[in-house]
Amino acid sequence: MKKEKKIITSKRRSFIKKAGLLTFGVAGASVVKAPYAYSASNPIKWRLQTYSGAPLGAHVIKPQIEAFNKAAYGEMEIELYYADQLVPTDELFRAMQAGTLDAVQSDDATMGSPVDISVFGGYFPFATRYSLDVPALFKYYGLNEIWDEAYSEVEGVKWLSTSAWDPCHLFTVNKKVTSLADMKGLRVFGVPTAGKFLAQYGLIPVTVPWDDVEVAMQTGELDGVAWCGFTEAYEVGWADICKYALTNSVTGAWFGSYFANQKAWDKLSPKLQALYRMSINDSHYYRQVWYWGGEADLRVNGKKMELTSLPDNEWAKVVNDSKAFWDETSSISPRAKKVVDAFKLYANTMEKAGYPYR
Template sequence: MFTRAIAATLAVALGTAAIAEEKTHSFTMATGWSGGPLMEIGAQAFAEKVAQMSDGRIEIEVYPAGTLGPGLKVSETVKNGIADMGHTWMGYDWGIDRTTVLFGGFAGSFDSERMLHWIYRAGGAELQEEFRRDVFGLVSMPLFIRTAEVFLHSRKPVSTLADLEGLKLRTAGAWLEISKNMGAAPVTMPGGDVYTALERGAIDATEWGTLWENQAPGFHRVTKYVIIPGVHQPTAPFELVINEDSWAELSEADQQLIRDAAFMTTMESWLTIGQNDAEALAFFRAQGNEIIELDPEVQYEAREAGLAWAEQIAAENAWFRKVLDSQKAFDELWKDSGKYRNVKTRGAE
C-alpha cells in the first residue's frame, strides 16, 4: 500500500512537472486583409482555434493589412521577422517565382475539391512546404480555401472574348499575364483599394473572391454586372507562412497542433463558403445587379490559355515543372471520377 501511494504521488508530480514545462508563446500575424471572410473565417478563426487547442498557451495576435507591412508583401514581412507568421495568397509572390500560382490556383487549375485532395492526400502540402523553404526560407502550409471566384464585378457587360478587349480590370498572379494576352488591360492592387478605383472609374472591373465573399466589400454598389464563373480562378487556396526562427521555438507537438488547426480551418472555410455562395446570387439580384454567364468559348479559351502559359513557365523553371507534373498526374488519376462519383439527374446543369 505504501509503495503504491509513493508511485501515485510520483506520477502526479511528474505529470505536473510535464505540464509546467509546456511553453507559452505569443505570436504576431500579418495579413493581406482589412476584414471580411478571409479575416473572420481565415486568419482570426485559425488564431482562435490554436488558442483553444493549446488551452491558451499559444496566442496569436492578428493584424490587418498595412499594420505590420504591405498587404501584398506578407511573406516579406514574415521573412524579415517583423511578424512571426502571416496569412496570404501565395500567388502574390509570383513575380519572385511563378511556381507560387500553382499552389494558389490559376486558370488551368482543377476545382477546389480536387485541389484539397491533391494538397492533403497526393503530396501537395509537402511540396508546398519544401518549395517555400527552398526558395523563400519560410515555413508554409495551406490555410483557407475558396471555391471558384466571381469572374468579374464590372461596370460593363462582359460575356465574349471581344468584351475583354481593352477592359481595365484588377487582378493578381498569373491572370495578369494571361488576361493581357487575351486582350484585357489588367492591373493589380490590394483589395482595400479596389472599391475606390471602381467608384472613380479608374478600373472597369475587378475579380476578388467568391459570390459570398464579395458581398462584404460592396462592389455591387459601384458596378452593375456580376460575371460568372471564375475561369481565371477555379480554386484559391490561401497560405499560412511562418518565420523559421518562430517555428523553431515550438515543440514538435505544438508544430503538429499548428498544422492540425490550419487543416481544420481550411476545411471549415471551404464548407462555409460553399454554403453561403449558394445563397449569394439572390442577394446580388436583389441589389439590382445583372448576372451574366460567360460564353463557353471564353471559358474554354481561358483554361487553354492557362495551361499553355503553365507549360511555357515549366520549360524554364524546375520547381514549376515539378509541381505542375504532380498536379497533372493527379488530374490524370481523377479523369474518370465523374463516372463513378456523379449520378445524372433530370434537369441538372
C-alpha cells in the first residue's frame, strides 16, 4: 500500500513539473511573439494637449485623464498639457501629426485641421440648438462616418470621437448689446467659424492665447468673448470682468473632438485602445451634465452679468442669414455638402417632432 502511494505521488510530482515547464514555455513564447507587452516600471507615455486653459480643463479633460491613468494601472500614463503649454493652439494638428504630441482635444477649426470639414468643428451657426444634438448627429445622421473618412485621408492622424460642449453666447466687458448695430466694432475673442459668421454684423474676431484673454479684456484689447456659454464664463473668471451677457446663442453646442497620432495609437494594445475610448465617452457624459446644469442655473441665479436679448425681428434675421452661410459652406466640397445636408435633415426632423425637441 505504501509502495503504491509512493508511485502515485511520484507521478503527480512528475506531471506538475512537466506542466509547469510547459506553461512556462508557452508563456515565454507568447511574451516574445506578442506585439503588446508592458511593464509597470516602463509604461507607455503620451503627451496630450487640450485647447483649454487649466481652470476649464479641470472639467473638460482632467477627470478623464486621471481616470484613464488609474485604470491603465501602470501600463500607460498620459501627461496632460493645457492651452499653448507645449505648442500654440493653432499648431496642435501639425504637432500631433509630427509626433510632438501623442494626442489632442480640440475642435477641428481652432487646431487648424487640413480637412474640408474643419469649418464644422467648433460653433457652426444653428447646426445645433441643444447639446444632445451633437451626439445624435454623429450617431444617427452619418457624421461619424464622414469624420472618419476625412481624417483617414490625412497621414499620421487618427480621429477618435466628437461630442458636445456648451452653447455660444456673446459676453461683453462694457458695451450692452441690445441690437445688431451694437455689435459693430466689438473686438471679440472666439472660435473661427462663429467669428466669421458674426463678422457680417460688424463684430471683429481677435485671436490671442487662451490664457491672455482675461488680461486682454481688462486692458481693453478685447471688448468681449464669443467663445462659450454661461457655465464656462463663470468657471474661468470671465464673468467677473464682463458686465453683460447676450442670451441669444448662435449655436447650441460646440463640436469638440479627440485625436491621436496614428503611430502612437497603433502601438497601444486593443485593451488600452478600448480603455481610452471608454474614458472619452465618460468625459462626454461628464461635460454634458456639467454644462447643461450650469447654463440654466447661472442664467437664473447668476448675479455677475446683466442679461440682454436682441429684438425678435433682428434675431430672426440672424437665423435666416445662417441659411446663406450653410449654402456657402456646402460648396467647399461634396463631403462638406453631406454635412450640411445632414444638418438640414436633422433640423427638419426636429421641427416636425415638435415639443420637447423644438
